[in-house]
Amino acid sequence: MRRSYENALRLLETRRRKTRPTNPAAPATPQDFATPSGNPTVKGIPSLVGMKEWLQALGHSENDVDNLNIIHITGTKGKGSTCAFTRSFLHTHGLKTGYPKRIGLYTSPDLQCIRERIQIDNQPITENLFTQYFFEVWETLTSPGLEIATGTTRQPRYLQLLALLAFHTFIKENVDAAIFETHHGGEYDATNVIRKPVVTGITSLGMDHVAQLGPTVEDIAWHKSGIFKPGAPAFSVSQETGPGEVLRKRATERNTDLTFVSSSHTLPVNEKVLSAPVQRLNCSLALQLVKRFLQLKDSKYVLDDDDISRGIDGFSWMGRFEVIESGRSRWFLDGAHNTLSLEQAAEWFSKNINAADAPTYRVLIFSHFSEERNGVDLLKCLAYALPKHDAKPDHVIFTTYQEREDGTTRIDKTLKVPETPFPDLCAIYTSLWKEIHPHATVSTEPTIQGAIKLAERISMQQGGMQAFVTGSLHLVGGALNLLRP
Structure with a gap:
């Protein structure tokens, strides 16, 4: 070879x-x-x-x-x-x-x-x-x-x-x-x-x-x-x-x-x-x-x-407590993938979104597929932690680890495919979130690129937004490739 x-x-x-x-x-x-x-x-x-x-x-x-x-x-x-x-x-x-x-x-x-x-x-x-x-x-x-x-x-x-x-x-x-x-x-x-x-x-x-x-x-x-x-x-x-x-x-x-x-x-x-x-x-x-x-x-x-x-x-560590500014949109990314991490990430997001001149509309982008961890438990943790820290999202978007809408993947990054089909898992996540927050606005997107595009459209409609991207390092890595190639 x-x-x-x-x-x-x-x-x-x-x-x-x-x-x-x-x-x-x-x-x-x-x-x-x-x-x-x-x-x-x-x-x-x-x-x-x-x-x-x-x-x-x-x-x-x-x-x-x-x-x-x-x-x-x-x-x-x-x-x-x-x-x-x-x-x-x-x-x-x-x-x-x-x-x-x-x-x-x-x-x-x-x-x-x-x-x-x-x-x-x-x-x-x-x-x-x-x-x-x-x-x-x-x-x-x-x-x-x-x-x-x-x-x-x-x-x-x-x-x-x-x-x-x-x-x-x-x-x-x-x-x-x-x-x-x-x-x-x-x-x-x-x-x-x-x-x-x-x-x-x-x-x-x-x-x-x-x-x-x-x-x-x-x-x-x-x-x-x-x-x-x-x-x-x-x-x-x-x-x-x-x-x-x-x-x-x-x-x-x-x-x-x-x-x-x-x-x-x-x-x-x-x-x-x-x-x-x-x-x-x-x-x-x-x-x-x-x-x-x-x-x-x-x-x-x-x-x-x-x-x-x-x-x-001189410290830098991609995808951990990272903020990307893009016009009136602010992206908060943290690859939290266990309950301890999500609690800390929710607190960090809350501390950083309440500046006087910051947009008030909040978007959550979440994805988690794992044999080892129960994604429902992680989402439930987030659903309670964000309101507790006065950071409840106005719009929630569930997505996958698939990065691009054209289906292309990088040769040196493995795409992790969930055992449970995307529509089924996102239906479970949507049901759980609405059970806890009955009046929530929830969307699903089959790719990370689609989720980011939807968040950007929301930002244009609302005059700005603050998006919290979390739940998996696979999700955050894909988002970083799109937000900051």
Whole structure:
């Protein structure tokens, strides 16, 4: 096969499984029953299995991974933003001192293209670099000698392959520091092949991915704290009592110090970046991670007030608490896709729409299709949260993840198709919204482009509007491609 970007994407897509496994991992390991609820939660083959052997097959030792100087971050809400703040502070320090000169960042999912997941120096890696390293990984791990080298005929699944590609890329490109966001959980996550992170961080915890992580927030805390490693300082934002105690216990078991971080009152004023309270908390966590990271690398490294201010000014993270101005239309985009995130996004939207000269007409564009989460529960959360924060929409538009009306899709962005047909699911959403808000005006559009066009027509009729786009990163990514190509 020709080594092209398009062929790399086609091969990567073959490793995506159609559905998540439902059967418990067999045989169950003793650790499976160490979760607070006592129930095994690992389904199928854990994502961590095989990662060490595959890395070795690629020629990367444990020391090679250690030498990436990794900051490992997990949580339920705010992982991506915390990673981005962490990168921004490291970048600012690197500009001043020369360290770190090159910074790798691995996150998921992507909004606009797959290469967003693997970034170096604030930019997604190029198509050429992605293609080169992808085929190096693919050809090694599909070679006839793989079974002899690794003791298994299994090949990496989609997320495992992307994580391996990130490790391979960062090692080959000689980054000085790397920030890794987990996929789901922590204990059995593919990224937990990291043996010696410099520091680890946990963002806000809540109920998400319960099929894989367990039925209680304490179970989720147990899985997330699996990234704790002996001797690597651990930081977490302040948590509720139950999960907080789980984190403390796990830190003790892992022989590491755990520090809980509250929202800092000394951060500089920046209404654009820090207007959402949760972003102040994510920023505060990132700041502590970077301070300790630099201290451990060299005691002379210190972030001063100017570094912190420049780091916040330079922060960017697509699709999270993002505002786009277009004439009399203002678009508020946040890829919230769990109840904790939606509550925070609703509060942020409310805080930012009540300026004296702002349009008063409000539009909500919502879409959510997922095996893992109940879209009805998410919409119900939003239906109550927006009025509570004095941000009830005047017009609601339900749509899909299909971006364009002509049916075209980008080659490096996978279109997620719901199992339930669009008309049926949107009928359910419409019925639910009108049950809660009987006098609401509700529309459905089969594409994101159609939803945006409808909102723009409404804006012209009303002399302006404020649109809130939320419910899924797939929706927000598509909207960003149309609003800001």
